Amino acid sequence: MRSQLSTGTPDTGSQPRYAAIKAHIRAQIESGEWPAHFRVPSENQLAQDFNVSRMTARRALSELTDEGVLIRSQGLGTFVAEPVPAGSLLEVRNIADEVAARGHSYSNRILKLEQTTASTEVAVALGLAEGAAVFHSIIVHLDNDLPIQFEERYTNPTLVPEYLQQDFSAATPNEYLTRVAPLTEVDTTVEAIGADESVGSALDIKPGAACLQIWRRTKSSAGTVSFARLVHPGNRYRLGAQLRF
Amino acid sequence: MRSQLSTGTPDTGSQPRYAAIKAHIRAQIESGEWPAHFRVPSENQLAQDFNVSRMTARRALSELTDEGVLIRSQGLGTFVAEPVPAGSLLEVRNIADEVAARGHSYSNRILKLEQTTASTEVAVALGLAEGAAVFHSIIVHLDNDLPIQFEERYTNPTLVPEYLQQDFSAATPNEYLTRVAPLTEVDTTVEAIGADESVGSALDIKPGAACLQIWRRTKSSAGTVSFARLVHPGNRYRLGAQLRF
DNA sequence: TGTACATTCTTGTATATACAACTAATCAAT
């Protein structure tokens, strides 16, 4: 318990008290004292150890969780997060292979698979008229049941009319499209974004968390085949690329 | 004021109360009702409007700030953040030109400019022996006095011996290097990261905020000239690229 | 044996309060 009552006063010192707790936890992790999956002291324990209120200890744990250092689970406790593995952007084009190559199990969840009408942006990207029919799919790719990629894709139905009938648990959209419409050209755009709510819930990360977003327009000899947006949680899965300008 | 005392109870409803406040603020912004720089109601005002405690209103504002939607300033208030402008990754190679092309003023801050010894990684990247002398610079690039790029660079002193004597307020390192050692090849790696503390303080963003990190190794005919790490705050400045695989 | 319940520990939400630190504006004294 605290001795004095309600002193909202940082002890004349420079940095706030929760920062000291954060620094301590970081130090334990970086020194290797607390490895991945190590169970961090509870809020009450930290409050006692550092002689602060539970809410102050809680703030330290919450911020470190937002920063991807810790993982919290109601009822269980707080644990040290796994260090981020490194992958290759080139291999992302066959994400199932990449996961398999790592010895993990690949799976996916199909959130949407429909025919809709092209918005202005989609029409321009696919070289169709505005309002024309397009296939729209949203798929989440998982590595050992952990979401690692959010894929939203618009596909040109005149070039790939049987897209909606495919079984994407057997072959990813990218694998299928590469097979039925051999690509001649790929345009790629890369950007860092904070996750919005739809991506956040699909990838099971907080809104605002660092993500790598890749826009990819694939063309075959007959025209633009599809237009995809791939989002990777940056704090869980680090991507690299060997690109040539 | 609240009528009843200390009900830590979400009103049987599904989502917490701060989420409703967040949703309301988001809606105002997205509808255009609250434009950029608009002053959002204060914590006390929101607490009154939504009949919650100040701390609950505060949580909504704080989370939206972490997510890059709002900007807070002690003593002044809370404001709607500017929507992120879009730029091109290709132009990043001449960041000063890019800023100028946007009609903004370019400037930079040199945080470090020194000669040091190569670590294992740096030695491998530059093709030097471990412990060999290398030039090390850390520069922050600013657009209208707002930090938009963190540049950490290791340069090969055998190829560019006069690197440390340069005036980088006149020409950026990239411009200078391109002039003195015409490039024949560039390797680039892209990844999304959460900002660490050193980058965060240099770019004036919170640790864990979404950033685009670019590793770039530039080679000339004589060998590897330099090895740079470029970090862009993703929530302030969106980057794109037209790359070809 | 096995199911159901109670207990306990954990994190999550919410409130009320206090004081610190910063900003802008007001007003008084120089």
Place this chain on the structure above:
DNA sequence: ATTGATTAGTTGTATATACAAGAATGTACA
């Protein structure tokens, strides 16, 4: 007219408290 102190309003830090909700463990009962 500039300086200086005061004041009001804002965000920032910190505490104490209460209850909700999830997870694990033990215990009583069928």
